[in-house]
Amino acid sequence: MALKKVNIKALDNIVEQMINTVDRSKHEIFQIGEQCRHDHDNILKELEKIKAEVNKVIDEGDLLEVQSRISRQRLSTISLHFKEYSEEQVRTAYEQAHDLQSKLMICRQLEKQLRERRDDLERRLLILQQTIERAETLVSQISIVSNYLVSDIKEMGEALEDAKMKQDFGLRIIEAQEEERKRLSREIHDGPAQLLASVLIRSDLAEKMHKEEGPERSLEEIRSLKEMIRTTLYEVRRIIYDLRPMALDDLGLIPTLTKYLATVEEYHKTTNIEFVYFGKDTRLPQKYEVALFRLIQEAVHNALKHAQSRTIQVKVEIQSEHVYVIVKDDGIGFDVNVKKSGSYGMMGMRERVEILDGLLSIHSKQGAGTVISIKIPVALPSLSSI
Template identity: 55%
Template structure:
């Protein structure tokens, strides 16, 4: 028998909490710096806008003076015998001086407008950075609460030091994997799309000036599609973190919403059938069952090339059953390479719930996943 080494696990948990706390502080500092820069740039933008207005007004006034000076110069040139040499020279110098001043004002106006546009773009980016930082701080706060409370009770659940160490290491690895996955998804998805949206918006401005509003409207339609894709990716990432509707509405309504959104975006029919009762389950069951459906559907979309998916669920007082079926290219369940980490994760969730999962599939035959889970339904 191994002696329970509570100190070793406490050290691991303390290090995890310190790491997450430091990350939170760093993000808060980034957010505060961005907010301060936002305020400075906002003041500078207001000042620049006033200067642009003043410069435009001054340019219009100078343009009127230039017209008068040119008119005077033309009159003097036509009737130079009526005017003295000094008067002719004075008319020419005045017209030239006003023309040079007008050119300077127009150049200044152009530079100020470019500065104003640059400040507006930087402010939009800073605003996005502040919002992302605030969201990350909120998420990290949830993680800290979890680490500070639930994980501190692990000592009462684990039976020996080996299980504790493995559990702590698996949590650390899962956190790092989740960070990498989220970083990759944000970089390849919303971040890339938003960068394209920014460039496309600048293109629309040029198209409207050079080719007219009809061409610009076509570009706007394409831009709307890109924004819609970015919105879907953001919602998907939120769902991956934890769908808020799961806590508020329960498993069945959340599945309906998730499958409906997925169907709408991917343009693939997803049929959802609830054969049992629409009741609430303990949170760990709702989260696990939702993740199982999510993983199965994403596998069907990404790897199976399916064009039709069916999801059936039946919840009873003491048991729950899930069937996820697709008409994709299928795989060989006996081949571990085909199983990948997604299927391994599904099996691990089922083991934690003390349930059973079976994969009925073959190359070119589609896939049917059957899940049976014993439930402990809490009485109202």
């Protein structure tokens, strides 16, 4: 028995060293990614400047091309009627043509150099973007390994006989956690973080306008800033609501959906959201209420973000053995046979429905909107007696 304890202690020491090494590697990769992101932003600024210079040089070259052509035509005319022009006029015409041709050659050479510089910067941007993506992937993978080492391997002990089953289950949970964190990080980065960065830039602009153009112009910018801040606040609230709608535990599915859809409609003033419920307002088991809320939330979010819908209809019907959900929009639609990259929302919806042994169907056509139908089996014998 003493030997067993010694072995476990030695294993814990090894695992501790592994965890420290993994954490250091994760930090180093994160620093590499941040440095690449910094370089990416600097190169992007330089690229925009180079593009502007290229356009300017092209315009100057085109103008010189026209002027050079005119001077050559004049030189040709002088050559044909040489005796009609003085020596000074002939010399001036030759010098002007030569000067324009020289300027044109210099301009075209500069254009070539700028184009090469632009192409080089674009290639570097692509390489940096790929490096950033690889760094993010590695950090996510290392986080999975680190969490697994911390949460599972340290406590293996006498449960080694079923370690394989626990390992698979634990990894799936950790992977799901990391994917959720990655999704949340992406939403914060693409939503509130970008908006707040824009607010900061626009606030500096408003201050500059106040100094240079007066208070009226700056007030217009401040009104625009207020709208951006309102959008940011909505995005933050939406992300918090995505994490866990507290009303779901207290009030149940139908009241929570009613409140959620009304809030969404209030913010998206150009979209009308209709919610229809059939059946008794009966509480479902918690896992069903959470799953159904998430499914409807994702479907409505897709209709607003991707479909450009003006009207969204949400129908929920609870029967004794099944729950039916239909989310219909009048948006731009899409080809259901074409798999788009980054379509994690639809994938997540299918996985949720499959876990509950349900059915999900999506009918959509470009220009004709989308209809999402969900059927979830529930065991509620009490409903049949109502």
